[in-house]
Amino acid sequence: MLTLVTLVPLSLPLLAATAPAAFAGGGTRRWFGGRGESLRAEAQAAKDAAAAAFYELDTAQRDLRISIETITAVDSTPAARRAVSDFEAIGHRIDEVSHQYISAVDAHDLDRDDLDSAVAARARTELTRAKDELARTKGELERFQQGLGPLLDKAETQLARLAPAVERARQTLLAASNALDAVRAAGLKADDLAARLAALGPELTKLNQGAGRHGVPETLQRADRVQRDAEAVRAEAERLPERAAEIDRRLVSLRTRAEALTTRSxxxxxxxxxxxxxxxxxxxxxxxxxxxxxxxxxxxxxxxxxxxxxxxxxxxxxxxxxxxxxxxxxxxxxxxxxxxxxxxxxxxxAVAKDPQQEIDRTRFAIRDAQRLAMTGRQTPEPRHARPLDDSVARLDRAVAALEGRHPDYWHFLTETEAVRSTVARVVAQIREERGHGA
The missing domain is CATH 1.10.287 (Helix Hairpins)
Structure with a gap:
């Protein structure tokens, strides 16, 4: 107990001597009260929030740049070019607010020992303003990105088609080459097919060089064209044996037919x-x-x-x-x-033996057409009745011409055929008009 009592008084003067040095300088932070520490904390919080906003904006810009690059790799339409121009304009705006943020951060050292309340308050205000501008610009960026949806979807669809299209073209070329080899192995020449296949070689080289050099749309078109042309070569090569056999059959058949026609002639x-x-x-x-x-x-x-x-x-x-x-x-x-x-x-x-059969056949056609023209009517339409009446008169003239000593039976036959042809046109006209009316 004596030792404890003796030691306690000795510690009080030491505390009194060291307290001012601990808070007033000499490498230690100056104490400026609870309000000052609160302002420092608020300023630091504003700095952290601005930093987070800056990071989010930077990330969004990077993502959007990838989208723009995707679009420009595929699309060269005015809409795509306008999107690039608008993105550049937003980029300038991002540069401005980023500079504002960096300037605010550089202007205020919130870790300084001598930071006073006014400086801390000003730092908080400027950093909060920078954070708000960053957030506002990010909102503009997001709205712009939403507007890119159709362009981006189209571009991504084409990019998704690219690799499969190129691979299909390569595989079709290989299949055409194999088919050509098989035909040649069978002893058939296919020089024209070989030339067509060889002409696709430079196109394959361009496909292998990739879309980065020749562009996505052009590469897609080239792949489709190569596949189509190679498929045509493959199909023709595979049909060539059958084609040769068919030509052989036709040669025999036509030669036989020519011989038969010589006899008939x-x-x-x-x-x-x-x-x-x-x-x-x-x-x-x-x-x-x-x-x-x-x-x-x-x-x-x-x-x-x-x-x-x-x-x-x-x-x-x-x-x-x-x-x-x-x-x-x-x-x-x-x-x-x-x-x-x-x-x-x-x-x-036949007509010389019995012309009446031809006459009856023609009269029947005329009467049948006349009945059709009168169906559902009291009087026929003039445009129907006139050619039918003319046909009756024409047939009568043809029949009368047979009464001579040397009748022209061929003229009679051509006249009756012409009459039936006219009647058939009238019948078709009536049915068509009534069909439309129904």
Missing amino acids: GQVEPVLSELRRRFTLACWQDLQRVPDQAAESVRQAETKLKEAQRAREEQRWPDATALLSTVRALLNSTDEAVSAAGDRLRRLN
């Missing part, structure tokens, strides 16, 4: 002789040149067949196909001409 002259003997000149004069024309057409067809055979042997597939089409057209026209002579004789024989 020789039968035209006897038919013409009978027509000349039994009927008037008008019934057969348009057929006079059929034998010569048929023979010439068959000769042309045989010449083209030989050319097609050479093209096939040389594996000039497009030439062979075109020549065979020419042969077919020549034989078709020859077939029609040769058939016309026999058909003419058959029809003239």
